[in-house]
Amino acid sequence: MRFVTGYRDRSKATVLAGAIAGLCEPGRHYKLMEVCGGHTHTIYKHGLEHYLPEAVELVHGPGCPVCVIPMGRVDDAISIARQPDVTLACFGDMVRVPGGKGSFLDAKAAGADVRVVYSPMDALKLAIDEPDRRVVFVAIGFETTAPSTALTVLRAQADHIRNFSVFCNHVTIIPPLKAILDANDVDIDGFIGPGHVSTVVGCRPYLPIAADYGKPLVVSGFEPLDVLQSVYMVMRQLAERRAEVENQYGRVVNWEGNTTAVAVMEQTMEPRPHFEWRGLGSIPFSALKLRPHLAEHDAEELFDIPGVRVADPRACQCGQVLRGQIRPWECRVFGKACTPEKPIGTCMVSSEGACAAYYNFGRLVTPHARPPRARSAAPS
Amino acid sequence: MTSRTRPVRRARELSGAVTLSHGSxxxxxxxxxxxxxxxxFHNPALAALNDGAVLKVAGKDLAFTTDSFVVSPIFFPGGCLGDLAVNGTVNDLAACGAQPLALSAGFVIEEGFPLTELARVVQAMASAARYVGVSVVTGDTKVVEHGKGDGCYVNTSGIGLVDRRATGLSAAAACPGDQDIVSGYIGDHGTAVLLARGELGISAEIASDTAPLNGLVAALLDCVGPKVHALRDATRGGVATVLNEVALASGAAVVLAEDALPVRSxxxxxxxxxxxDPLYVACEGRMVAVVDGDCTDDALRVMRAHPMGRNSAVIGEVRREPVGLxxxxxxxxxxxxxxxxxxxPLPRIC
Incomplete structure (x- = not known):
């Protein structure tokens, strides 16, 4: 229990809040992007913005693995699920994500065999237990979940489980961050860096964010005091005119990451030349596919897949939310046409999605309900 | 203040097919x-959307309720389908302020379901009914082909006599100044069943809280009478969902204190x-009582003195605003x- 309650201590939060306020330069507005959907969830679930001065604005980044899945890939997975003898296995977050023609839940209601699993190994077990079914695991997530998919595929290959395959949608964290910075349409002062991704990739891959773009990045844990301390650490760098990669989540993340996990990922997966991100468009070398020697377990090789690009609904502004350009309630359909029970955009689906987190937890009570749209001061 | 998005009642909800979300x-x-x-089915008794309907019969208030029970696995730590089927309906009656008079039981059994397991379920029902002091007086059995059911489903209906001090009980009767009390630890049942499925590889000593609450409600009414404004049996959707029902029906707000929520470690x-979030996890033996703020201490004392309410706690209060939230x-x-x-409620991916 102390690993949870110890990181939710109100008195320590008050001290940190005072320290953060003390670092604000008069007249300056700070925009910090929390990359991870898990951070967004924490911020709203615990009411963390209550501790931040008005000058510090948190904007949400592209790190919710469900939110960045484009509609076309959902349709592709459903088309696989409709083929004979197929069992589609996926994480629970995915079942309500809308494609162009409905969600996995709709497909299940229409007769497709869709099952929620808790890990790729559970999907492999399904394939072993039900040898007459063709079990396809819908793999999603950043480098956090990719190694477990990789290990499962290797196990399937070693054990000759021929009725198991993976529909690979794994993505990588650095390309979207660079894409957001290259687009130069959001004045981000610094990043609350992803925690769980960094357990795998470590801290080194973020160095260009600091060195080339001049933005501080602090790898952060997911408890409210973790996030608040990370805000403090970014603010301290800004005050000291530094731009470095720092690790707040030292109890879990080490600088070099998990080299074994990275090695198994590289052994099984290779970068795709292009991958369509929900709302962000096509980003080169930002996603992973299975390597050719694993083709017998690659659903994209085994099944006819339409592969049709489906444009995001025009009303949906998920892309701008994922780039930090607008906050959830500024989207024109937020809370009206788009709600968690009838989501239009993916950000309203997963509990880590910025819109769902704000809709579920934050409505009415966020202190900066209409934050000033002032631009940041000149880069330090 | 931003206005609340009310549950959608437009016809677009009717498009598509029934999904598992419709049963959550x-x-x-x-x-x-x-x-x-x-x-x-529009009629006044139904429109109140309480846990059971209250009907006037020969000058008395009769509570009538029905519930169907589907659980996997059928046996889990702390109970089984049979306990749930009796306690669930007894608790729906209790939430109407009623003591149970009689129950019915309907079984839909899948071909191939072991008779020994059926007997265990039925014995558990009989034992639970004996504990409450109510009889199962009528029933029905249907058998469906193998693969067309999930072992065994049970429906129970119940009638009960509403305590004369409880005739005003309704979620709509909650008003600003009232306090919300829950009768014990939340989330035990849902967590116990989730772990009993064995899919998560987590082991913990957690048992379902399935229990009859009619005695607890009687004790509460004996103590504070009509100052109990609303009772809700927190089952599917957990305490959060029943409190949302209270907020919507009463047009008031419910404000909880996270530190006060009784949750086992x-x-x-x-x-x-x-x-x-434990607030959304199912309970099967927890009553949420909305009581007049003047009698909170008395209500809490009497609930804690009852064996089914030893860990009762005040978890929040009713306020005027924000309306319905x-x-x-x-x-x-x-x-x-x-x-x-x-x-x-589904686990997150990372």
Whole structure:
């Protein structure tokens, strides 16, 4: 229990809040992007913005693995699920994500065999237990979940489980961050860096964010005091005119990451030349596919897949939310046409999605309900 | 103040097909009830949308309720399908302020279901009914082909006599100044069943809280009488969902204190690991009582003195605004909205 309650201590939060306020330069507005959907969830679930001065604005980044899945890939997975003898296995977050023609839940209601699993190994077990079914695991997530998919595929290959395959949608964290910075349409002062991704990739891959773009990045844990301390650490760098990669989540993340996990990922997966991100468009070398020697377990090789690009609904502004350009309630359909029970955009689906987190937890009570749209001061 | 998004009642809810979300007890279930059932069956007793209907019969208030029970696995730590089927209906009656008079039991059994297991379920029902002091006086059995059911489903209906001090009980009767009391630890049942499925590889000593609450309600009414404004049996959708029902029906707000929520450390740990909020996890032996603020201490004392309410706690209060919403003051010092459940609570991916 102390690993949870110890990181939710109100008195320590008050001290940190005072320290953060003390670092604000008069007249300056700070925009910090929390990359991870898990951070967004924490911020709203615990009411963390209550501790931040008005000058510090948190904007949400592209790190919710469900939110960045484009509609076309959902349709592709459903088309696989409709083929004979197929069992589609996926994480629970995915079942309500809308494609162009409905969600996995709709497909299940229409007769497709869709099952929620808790890990790729559970999907492999399904394939072993039900040898007459063709079990396809819908793999999603950043480098956090990719190694477990990789290990499962290797196990399937070693054990000759021929009725198991993976529909690979794994993505990588650095390309979207660079894409957001290259687009130069959001004045981000610094990043609350992803925690769980960094357990795998470590801290080194973020160095260009600091060195080339001049933005501080602090790898952060997911408890409210973790996030608040990370805000403090970014603010301290800004005050000291530094731009470095720092690790707040030292109890879990080490600088070099998990080299074994990275090695198994590289052994099984290779970068795709292009991958369509929900709302962000096509980003080169930002996603992973299975390597050719694993083709017998690659659903994209085994099944006819339409592969049709489906444009995001025009009303949906998920892309701008994922780039930090607008906050959830500024989207024109937020809370009206788009709600968690009838989501239009993916950000309203997963509990880590910025819109769902704000809709579920934050409505009415966020202190900066209409934050000033002032631009940041000149880069330090 | 931003206006609240009310449950959708438009016809677009009728498009498509029934999905598992419609059975979660949350928003989709409410939308289904409102758009399909309420519309078709419209009548004053149903429209109150309480846990049971209250009918005037020969000058007395008769409570009538029905519930169907589907659980996997059928046997789990702390109970089984049979206990749930009796206690669930007894508790729906109790939430109407009624003591049970008689129950019915309907069984839908899948071909191939072991007779020994059926007997265990039925014995558990008999034992639970004996404990409450109610009889199962009528029933029905149907058998469906193998593969057309999930072992065994049970429906129970119950009638009960409403305590004369409880005739005003309704979620709509909650008013500003009232206090919300829950009769014990929350989330035990849902967590116990989730772990009993064995899919998560987590082991913990957590048992279902399935229990009859008619005695607890009688003791509460003996003590504070009509100062109990609303009772809700927190089952599917958890405490959060029933409090949302109270907020919506009464047009008031419910404000919870996270620090006050009684959650066992084991349940808290499992929920934290899975990214699930205990407020949304099912209970099967927990009553949420909304009582006049003047009598909170008395109500809490009598509930804690009862064997089914030893861990009762005041978890929040009813306020005037924001209309129709449940808020929580977080232990961390912030505040957040506690919305009605959307779909089933599912573990997060990372």
């Amino acid at each position: 007890g949350g928003k989709a279930t409410h939308a289904l009830v409102e758009t399909v059932f309420l519309e078709a 084991e349940v808290f740990g499992v929920c934290e690991m899975l990214g699930i 449940v808020l929580e003051n977080t232990g961390f010092g912030g505040s957040r909205v506690v919305d009605m459940l959307v779909g089933d």
